[in-house]
Amino acid sequence: MRLSDSHKFVFIANPRCGSTSIRAMLDPYASVRSSDPTSGSWLWHHASASRVQEGMRETGRNPEEYFFFTTIRDPWERVASTYRFGLSHSASGWHPFARDAGSPDAFVLHPEVTRRLRGFAIDAMGEDESGNMLFDEILPLERLHEVLPPVIEKLIGQPVLVRHDNTTAQTGHVFSRDASQRIEDIFAADITIGQYDRPGSKPL
Incomplete structure (x- = not known):
């Protein structure tokens, strides 16, 4: 998360969606930078928009005066990227699940992985308790x-160079039908907003 009081914006960091690059790009303009490793804190890197708004009100800010934005990604590539990231980063919370799963398919079908991924779907990240998109x-x-x-230039009044750090290469992984359906169920709102097409599945 990056919040600017002077430029009146809040960037919500959606994991495995380019958030590391954008946080770094916005650092020079940010008044508040996510720094709390505790999930549930409004200063956690991947806190939801509603949680950040709660924190803003607690610190005397009016969220309605700020421009909120975030990123999304093709959900099938995102899950494959999350799996690969978990495999290669032993400190990641995804690591034990990726290590034990042995494949992206088994990874996403794990109940705890499914639960965690649901928390990062765009509706979970962006809607308030009444279902209003923030x-x-x-x-x-x-x-x-x-x-x-153009979004950043409008917010800060000058052009910026778009970076993309902390990347994992596109996998092109073909998920099984069950795994692909699970991804579609988790990220239904992302698929609709991003107009993503469901890729082909492995034959039964």
Whole structure:
């Protein structure tokens, strides 16, 4: 999360959706930077928009005066990327599940992985208790170099160079039908907003 009091924006960091790069890019303009490793804190890197708004009110800020934005990503690539990230980063909370799963399919079908991923779907990240979307802009990672610069320039009044750090290569992994359906169920709102197409599945 990056919050700017002077430029009146809040970037909500959606994991495995280019958030590391955008946080770094916004650092020079941020008044508040996510720093709390505790899930549930409004200063956690991947706190939801509603949780951040609660924290803003607690610190005397009016969220309605701020522009909220985030990113989304093709859910099938996102799950494969999360699996690969978990495998290669032993300190990641995804690591034990990725290590034990042995494949992206078994990974996403694990009940605890499913539960955690649901918490990062765009409706969970962006809606309040009444189901109202709190984001003013939702940017697809696949078009980030096209759609992000005009948003940032409008917010800070000058052009910026779009970076993409902490990347994992596209896997092109073909999920089983069950795994693909699970991903579709978890990220239904992301698929609708991003107009993502369901890829082909492995034959039974």
